[in-house]
Structures are given as structure tokens and as C-alpha cells.
Amino acid sequence: MQFSLEQVLLDFEGAFDCRITLHDPMHLLGGNKELCKLGECRMSHRKTFPTMCGQEEREYCVEHCMFQFNQWVERTHHSLYIMHCRNGFWQLAVPIYRNNIHVLNMFAGVWRRFDDKAKIRRIARMLPVFAEGLIHMLESDVAQNNQPTNTMATRIQAFIGNNYNRLLETRDLAHHLALSVSRTCAVVQEVCHSSFKRLLNLERIRHAKLYLEQTDLRIKEIALLCGFASSEHFVRTFQQYERCPPGRWRNNKENTWNKLN
Numbered sequence: 001m002q003f004s005l006e007q008v009l010l011d012f013e014g015a016f017d018c019r020i021t022l023h024d025p026m027h028l029l030g031g032n033k034e035l036c037k038l039g040e041c042r043m044s045h046r047k048t049f050p051t052m053c054g055q056e057e058r059e060y061c062v063e064h065c066m067f068q069f070n071q072w073v074e075r076t077h078h079s080l081y082i083m084h085c086r087n088g089f090w091q092l093a094v095p096i097y098r099n100n101i102h103v104l105n106m107f108a109g110v111w112r113r114f115d116d117k118a119k120i121r122r123i124a125r126m127l128p129v130f131a132e133g134l135i136h137m138l139e140s141d142v143a144q145n146n147q148p149t150n151t152m153a154t155r156i157q158a159f160i161g162n163n164y165n166r167l168l169e170t171r172d173l174a175h176h177l178a179l180s181v182s183r184t185c186a187v188v189q190e191v192c193h194s195s196f197k198r199l200l201n202l203e204r205i206r207h208a209k210l211y212l213e214q215t216d217l218r219i220k221e222i223a224l225l226c227g228f229a230s231s232e233h234f235v236r237t238f239q240q241y242e243r244c245p246p247g248r249w250r251n252n253k254e255n256t257w258n259k260l261n
Contacts, residue, residue: 005029006038008137012130016108016123021048023066023105025165025225027210028098028138043215049110056087062221065107069093073102079128083107090114092124094131098139101162106131152177153191157199164203165227170196204228205241212250219246 009020022029022042029038041047045065046054053061064085072081073095081093091109095102108123159176160168173196174184188196204226211222223234238246 005134005138006042008134009038009042016126017119018108018123019048019110021045021107023069023107024103025070025105026098026101026103026162027207028103045107045110052087052089052110052112056085060086062217067224069105070102073105080124082124083109088112092120092127094127096131096135098135099162104131104135106134151191152187156188156192160196160200160203164200164207165225167227167229168200200227201237201241205238208234208238208246209242209249212246213253222246 012018013020020042021044022038024043046056046058046061065083069081069083072078079094081095083091083093089110089112091107091111093108094106096104096106098104106127108127111120114120155177156173159173163172170184171181173188174181177184177187179187185196188194188199192199208222208226211217211225217225219235220231223231226234228234228237235245238249242249244252
């Protein structure tokens with residue numbers, strides 16, 4: 001490891017006098033604790049700004065800074081957003097892409113008023129550049145430890161990993177591979193030794209467990225973030241694969257962690 005991601009973020013904050021928050025829908029950071037050891041408040045506005053965001057209704061925060069922002073990004077594809085919430089707080093936000101897939105959100109702020117406009121303009125100019133450099137640093141580190149492959153199994157797994165949080169069907173993979181649906185089903189079974197549905201569910205459950213372990217998001221919120229049509233569908237699927245409901249799984253993890261500490 002040639003760099004500390006947390007230290008890089010702290011250096012940026014020190015240089016521009018702002019606070020960086022990250023939202024990680026693909027668990028590029030949160031899913032690799034050895035690669036990216038971040039401060040415990042780094043992933044949550046409510047923890048990063050307890051006297052500001054922490055006073056707002058939780059449901060509004062999640063909807064505004066997570067679901068609504070991701071929808072804006074999908075619709076407009078801007079490199080920088082100026083966000084304003086109903087409490088009058090302002091922040092800058094940058095979506096980060098990897099192989100044209102939206103993988104990470106970086107937020108800078110939060111400010112009550114845009115008093116120091118020169119300072120905020122400096123941050124607005126540098127934040128997209130910093131975000132782009134950050135993803136290149138991460139990709140370079142990963143590339144040093146992984147041999148590139150382009151097998152059919154890798155393409156299938158990559159497609160599922162990049163799209164697990166969408167409503168996904170076999171025909172979507174078939175279109176990606178330029179194959180018929182029936183041929184796609186056969187190929188997936190042949191090279192991955194599993195069905196498309198099972199591979200998709202396993203990927204969704206993997207991310208759901210990271211959300212359960214690393215965030216205070218509620219079950220219905222995690223269900224939507226992981227591509228399930230409803231919280232009921234999520235609970236049934238999770239129980240099928242993990243043999244316990246997600247709420248109990250989270251409690252068991254928390255109890256185990258508390259015993260270790």
C-alpha cells in the first residue's frame with residue numbers, strides 16, 4: 001500500500017478548509033477495509049455534521065442526499081452539483097465513475113450560507129479533479145494486485161456487480177453480451193456453474209450485508225439500494241441465503257463486535 005486514502009482526504013480538507021463525506025453505493029471503499037481505512041464518520045452526513053445534518057429527520061436526509069441525488073446523476077450526468085436542503089444548508093457534490101459506471105459520490109461542505117464565495121469557487125474547481133485523481137489512485141492500487149482477465153465469466157460477474165442495484169433481468173445481460181436470452185442462460189450456467197438469478201441474489205446479499213454491518217440504514221432503505229423490488233422481497237431472499245432475517249443478522253454482528261471489544 002503506497003498511500004493512505006484517509007490521509008489524502010485529510011490533506012485536501014486541510015488545504016481547502018472543508019469536510020469531505022463519501023457515499024459508496026458499489027462498496028468500492030467500504031467493501032475493502034484493508035485498502036481504504038477511513039474515519040468512522042466519513043460515510044455519513046449525519047455523523048460528519050451532527051449539529052447540522054444530525055438534527056434533520058433521518059428519512060429526509062437519506063432521500064435527499066442518497067436516493068434523490070443518485071437520480072439526478074442518472075438523469076443529468078453533470079460533473080459537479082450544488083445541493084441545497086430544506087434547512088438551508090449548502091454543499092458541493094461530485095459523482096465518481098469507473099468504466100462509465102457511477103460508483104461513488106463525494107460531498108464537500110456543509111455551509112449555512114455561501115458567504116465566502118471565493119473559497120467555495122476554489123473547492124468547486126478542484127473537487128472534480130480531486131475525485132478523478134482519487135479513483136485513479138484506487139484503480140492503480142487494485143491493478144497491481146490483480147491480473148487483467150476478459151473471460152466470459154468475468155464479463156458476466158462484472159456486469160452483475162456494476163448493475164446489482166438496478167431492477168435487472170436476464171434479458172439485460174443478454175443484451176450486454178449480444179446473445180439471445182436462452183443462449184445467455186446456457187452460457188451463465190456453463191461458465192459460472194450457477195443461474196443468473198442466483199448470481200444476482202448473491203451479489204445483492206453481499207452488498208446488503210455490508211450496509212447492515214457498516215451503516216444504520218433501515219431494512220427498506222437497504223432493499224432499495226440493493227435493487228430489490230420491496231423490503232418483503234429483500235427479507236425473503238436474505239433469509240433464503242443466510243437462514244435468518246437481515247435484522248437478526250445485523251444484531252448478531254453487532255453482538256459479536258461488542259464482545260470482541
